[in-house]
Amino acid sequence: MIPYYYIASIALIALGFYIVIAKKNLIKIIIGLDMMDTGVNLLLISIGYVKGGTAPIENGNYPIYVDPIPQALVLTAIVIGVSVMALALSIAIGLYKNTGTVEIDEIRRLRE
Amino acid sequence: MKRAVAAILAILIFIVLGLAFAKIPFGNVNLEDYHYYNPIQDKQTSDSVPAHYLKEGKNETGSTNIVTAVVVDYRGFDTLGEVTVLFLASTGVGSVMYIFEKEKRRKVRRANAVVETASKLLFGFIILFGAYIFVHGHLTPGGGFPGGAVIASSFLLLYLAYPKFHAEHKSLNVAESLAGLTFVGVGLIGLLVASYFLYNFLPFGLPTYLFSAGVIPIIYVAVGVKVGSELTGIVDAMMGVRE
Amino acid sequence: MDLFMVVSLILIIAMLIAALVAAESRDLISAAIAMGVVSLIASILFYMLQAPDVAITEASIGAGLSLAIMIFAIKHTVRWEK
Numbered sequence: 001m002i003p004y005y006y007i008a009s010i011a012l013i014a015l016g017f018y019i020v021i022a023k024k025n026l027i028k029i030i031i032g033l034d035m036m037d038t039g040v041n042l043l044l045i046s047i048g049y050v051k052g053g054t055a056p057i058e059n060g061n062y063p064i065y066v067d068p069i070p071q072a073l074v075l076t077a078i079v080i081g082v083s084v085m086a087l088a089l090s091i092a093i094g095l096y097k098n099t100g101t102v103e104i105d106e107i108r109r110l111r112e
Numbered sequence: 113m114k115r116a117v118a119a120i121l122a123i124l125i126f127i128v129l130g131l132a133f134a135k136i137p138f139g140n141v142n143l144e145d146y147h148y149y150n151p152i153q154d155k156q157t158s159d160s161v162p163a164h165y166l167k168e169g170k171n172e173t174g175s176t177n178i179v180t181a182v183v184v185d186y187r188g189f190d191t192l193g194e195v196t197v198l199f200l201a202s203t204g205v206g207s208v209m210y211i212f213e214k215e216k217r218r219k220v221r222r223a224n225a226v227v228e229t230a231s232k233l234l235f236g237f238i239i240l241f242g243a244y245i246f247v248h249g250h251l252t253p254g255g256g257f258p259g260g261a262v263i264a265s266s267f268l269l270l271y272l273a274y275p276k277f278h279a280e281h282k283s284l285n286v287a288e289s290l291a292g293l294t295f296v297g298v299g300l301i302g303l304l305v306a307s308y309f310l311y312n313f314l315p316f317g318l319p320t321y322l323f324s325a326g327v328i329p330i331i332y333v334a335v336g337v338k339v340g341s342e343l344t345g346i347v348d349a350m351m352g353v354r355e
Numbered sequence: 356m357d358l359f360m361v362v363s364l365i366l367i368i369a370m371l372i373a374a375l376v377a378a379e380s381r382d383l384i385s386a387a388i389a390m391g392v393v394s395l396i397a398s399i400l401f402y403m404l405q406a407p408d409v410a411i412t413e414a415s416i417g418a419g420l421s422l423a424i425m426i427f428a429i430k431h432t433v434r435w436e437k
Contacts, residue, residue, distance in 0.1 A: 003133075003134075003138035004360075004363065004367060005367075005404070006130070006133050006134075006138065007130065008367040008371065010129045010133065011126065011374075012370075012371075012393075013125070013126075013129065014122040014123070014126040015374050015375070017121070017122050018119060018121075018378065019378050021114075021117075021118035022114060022118035022119070023436075024437075025383070025436045025437070027383055027428060027432065028386065031377060031383075032378075034390060034421065035374060038394060041409070042397055043133075045401055045404050045406050045409060046404055047136060048162075048404075049138065049139050049404045050139060053405055055405045055406065055407050056177070056178040056179055057176060057177045057178065057252070057253065058170050058176045058178065058319070065166050066404070066405045066406070067162045068165055068166065068169075068181075068182055069162055069165070071179045071406045071409050072179050072183045072187065074406075075179065075183060075257055075408055075409055075412055076190075076194040076257065078257070078413055079194070079260075079261070079339060079412065080194055080201075082343075082416050082420060082421045082424070083197070083201035083205075083342070083346060085421065085424070085425075086201065086346045086350060086424050087205050087208075089350070089425065089428040090204070090205045090208040090209050090349070090350065091208060093209070093428055093431045094208050096431065096432040101433075102432050102433060103437055177408075179408050245411070253408045253410075254408060254411055257412055258408070258415055261419070261420060264420060265420055268419070268420065347420070347423070350424050350427040350428065
């Protein structure tokens with residue numbers, strides 16, 4: 001069977017990488033980083049999935065559970081991701097207030 | 113030119129990662145039957161880490177939700193580090209935005225009466241829901257991180273509805289510092305009682321009751337208040353100075 | 356082809372379309388909203404993969420706070436990508 005969840009999350013990672021390399025707008029680059037973040041989280045959770053399992057909350061009469069460790073890692077990674085994204089956006093805003101643009105080509109030209 | 117190179121690189125990354133993950137089965141694993149090679153004992157063992165957590169988690173921590181047991185008890189020190197990263201990012205956003213937003217004061221139009229009244233009514237209920245999520249973190253899905261995010265989104269609602277609203281920085285600071293002190297203080301009491309950090313020193317009680325699982329609810333309430341005040345601080349800084 | 360697989364495939368295709376919109380749109384606000392759609396569908400997928408804790412977190416942060424912060428940042432800078 002084709003593991004379609006892996007393919008979807010790896011496609012998100014690759015698309016985010018494409019945005020980071022190809023685009024020249026700082027806010028677009030930060031959107032790409034956020035997309036890579038979502039892809040990695042989805043990949044970790046789908047590795048921990050067990051077919052026929054239920055959520056890892058003890059209920060006494062159902063013996064199969066999914067893997068709890070990736071869920072615990074991703075739970076904190078999401079919150080860290082949004083705060084780091086806010087820090088990157090505030091630095092981009094600061095750059096805009098100083099130089100008047102967020103296109104990295106023009107910022108590089110201003111230096112010369 | 114640059115776009116073509118980037119597209120080729122992205123396709124390469126797609127193929128390489130796809131080949132790397134192709135051997136991992138999706139969903140067809142049985143956590144009890146994992147056979148790991150244990151290099152210390154030099155043999156295949158069947159007691160994997162997730163199977164141990166699922167089998168013994170309720171007895172060792174008293175928490176019904178195994179994810180909460182892993183986040184707060186087994187890897188509690190890691191959670192302290194994550195909360196510190198969050199604090200540093202929040203401080204960074206505040207300082208960067210303060211420098212660039214000090215002189216500028218924008219005029220914002222008032223929202224209409226329906227939005228103002230509805231948000232005033234909903235605000236308390238959303239905060240109550242967030243508190244419910246983090247108080248019951250050891251029994252039901254949820255916990256300090258989503259509860260804090262829900263509380264921050266209730267403040268976001270007020271910021272959007274009232275142009276002149278801004279949260280009291282002093283009370284945000286007090287809430288955040290008290291929550292951090294509670295986390296570290298509970299850990300230090302564990303260090304005094306049983307000689308390791310974040311030891312679960314309170315009695316576990318009966319599982320599935322609200323007052324159970326020892327120190328886990330206390331730490332998760334602290335994490336919820338801390339995450340809520342830090343994310344509110346980030347929203348406050350990103351909205352800028354308003355008149 | 357069971358129900359789980361059909362629903363997953365529909366959601367995954369919708370998520371990848373939203374990701375393509377976020378990648379190629381010149382309007383940064385619509386790119387940010389497409390990113391919010393990606394987060395929302397990812398939270399539904401987390402719920403289908405039996406991770407309710409992660410689903411709650413992703414729905415409130417990825418689709419709520421993250422989108423709001425990004426739109427504030429776009430309001431402080433320029434809206435259109437050159």
